[in-house]
Amino acid sequence: MALPYRRSAVEFQLNGESRQVGGPLTVVSLLERFDLGRRRVAVAINDEVVPRSRFAEVEIHEGDHVEVIHAVGGG
């Protein structure tokens, strides 16, 4: 029996690098996968900011450009 479509791997760009992760992939599961679950970060998908309140529901799709940013020193 074929696996449901949603279980197939998702290929996307994460901070400029190509990644392949088993789907379905929400922002929350992405952050946990990269050990960022406890870090204060913000996320944009295809140049659109994802509100933190929607991290659990928003899914990353094939070909998405995902940016995960944090605060660093700067003038």
Place this chain on the structure above:
Amino acid sequence: MSGTYRLGEHEFSSRLIVGSGKYSSFEENRRALDASGTEMTTVAVRRVDLSQKGAGSLLEHVPPERFVLLPNTAGCFTVKEAVTTAQLARELLDTKLIKLEVIGDERTLFPDCAATLEAARILVDDGFTVLPYIGDDPVACQRLEEIGCAAVMPLAAPIGSGLGIRNPTNIRIILESVSVPVIVDAGVGTASDAAVAMELGCTAVLMSTGIAAAKDPVKMATAMRLAVEAGRLAYEAGRMPRRLYAQASSPEEGLIDVG
């Protein structure tokens, strides 16, 4: 320190705003911030380095409960980059404040005036408290005020140059041209530069390299705190008029007659 000033929802009594980059460690950064007496520090937003798991975080040392954080759009060369960066920063730090920088030239890091105006318009409409970095151009500052920016932040000299207030007459004209706070941003190299900016009547001074690149950043942070306070007090006190010739301080009558 006399008086307070407002930027959007925030009220400040310290007139020194300090950057958070270029220090040798987070600890030194924090010590310098404490010594400066600042209530607000700038931060940049950058991609998380996914290969550096468990790296220390700036916000552990510069906690938002202790300092108002002013995110910047440093390094952005287009309106879209600046606007997206500002929106990410707002989500990251739960703040409406944004130090808007749209850079027009890599070598001088001078701002792109037209792009800064366009980005400012978008961000003001989106509800941000926009603090734009801009050239020492009174007309550009007037336009930014008309758009609804909460302050204007003319450069004193190129970012990181430490050249001091290169065009004090333009800063004076800007001060007469706008009613929003004027914050000198960039170019302050030592304490006297900060004092000059404040004596001109600027609301505040924003600096980063002037403290971080000193041999002893914590001591320089103290010097900058005192300079900003001294300059502000001198401005409020109102300086004496300049005269070309001497005017004796001691009485000219009652001198003794010798010989």
